Amino acid sequence: MQRKRRLVTLFTIFNKKHKIIFLDTSSPNIDTSKKVNIILSPSLYWVKKLSLPIEKSSEVQKLLESIFEDILPAGDYSYSVYKENNYFIAFAYDDTLILNTLKEKGIKIRNVAGIYFAQKELNFIDSATKINDTQSVFLKDDILILLPSEWVKDDEFFNINKISLSNHTIRLAQFGHNTNNNKSFYKIGTTLIILISIIIGEWIIINSKIS
Numbered sequence: 171m172q173r174k175r176r177l178v179t180l181f182t183i184f185n186k187k188h189k190i191i192f193l194d195t196s197s198p199n200i201d202t203s204k205k206v207n208i209i210l211s212p213s214l215y216w217v218k219k220l221s222l223p224i225e226k227s228s229e230v231q232k233l234l235e236s237i238f239e240d241i242l243p244a245g246d247y248s249y250s251v252y253k254e255n256n257y258f259i260a261f262a263y264d265d266t267l268i269l270n271t272l273k274e275k276g277i278k279i280r281n282v283a284g285i286y287f288a289q290k291e292l293n294f295i296d297s298a299t300k301i302n303d304t305q306s307v308f309l310k311d312d313i314l315i316l317l318p319s320e321w322v323k324d325d326e327f328f329n330i331n332k333i334s335l336s337n338h339t340i341r342l343a344q345f346g347h348n349t350n351n352n353k354s355f356y357k358i359g360t361t362l363i364i365l366i367s368i369i370i371g372e373w374i375i376i377n378s379k380i381s
Contacts, residue, residue, distance in 0.1 A: 188283045190331045192301050193271060194316075201276030205283045207335060209291050211305070212316040214271065215263040216241060217289050219312055220251075222258060227251050230258050238262040252290065252338050254312075261287060265343040284339045289314045291333060298322045301330060 191200060194211035216238060224230055234249035242262055251260040272279060288307065292299075298308040298317065306322045307314050 190333070190335070191277070192288070192305070192330055193268075193275065193277075194305060195271055195274075196304060197271075197275055197302075199274075199276045202281060205281055206277065207283050208272070208277070208285045209288050209330065210263070210268065210285065212288055212307070212314055214268055215261050215287060215289075217262075217287075217313060218260045220258040220260055221256070224258075227253050227258065230260065234260055234262065248340070248343055250287075250338075250340050254293075259289060259312075261289070261340075263340070269342055269344060279342070279344065284335065285342065286335060286339055290336050290338050295328075298324070299328045300324065300326065301328060 188205045188207045189202075190207045190209060191197075192211060193208050194213055197211075200206075218237065220230065220237070222230060230251050231249065234251060235247075237260060238247070238249070245264055246266070247262045248265055249260070249262050251258050253259075268285070269279065272282065292307055292314055293309065293312070295307060295309055295314070298306050298321070300306045300319045300322055302319070304319050306317050306319045308317065309315070
């Protein structure tokens, strides 16, 4: 446990040196050649608060595809979950959408040090808070909501670079993760292995006859 805490502490210290970017489809272009940490706007993921008779997040992870299937548009999604007190916070996100948004904003994936959910990193906010000129966030029933900054009276902005990032990051599937495609690849791979085995078998038999 102490070793794990030490690793988390080192991870947090390491990521503090990178600038933090709040990423949204309406964010301005950044075009940076330096490493940055990305906090995903609530518009770039779906989130659910779950109360389940399950102890481990790894067990909940297996259920997420069916849990989200009633709200997600058609497409390919990845899933993530963490435990918060006596409930779970679960996410579904479109890897391609996030990758395209990074590209549109001038951020190369190789310059991304870590990708985080706003839900996790900004869950301490207790009132509507401006993130930038156009976007604000607030918590409603423990879920972080995005709203226009013009709805918020306070003119002060929250400096997102002052927060200490958690260790809950995600990795994006850059080459797709369609389950049907994966099954097709497995079938093709199995077929090739069988064909190669037959060819090798025939070659051994022919060599034996020649001998």
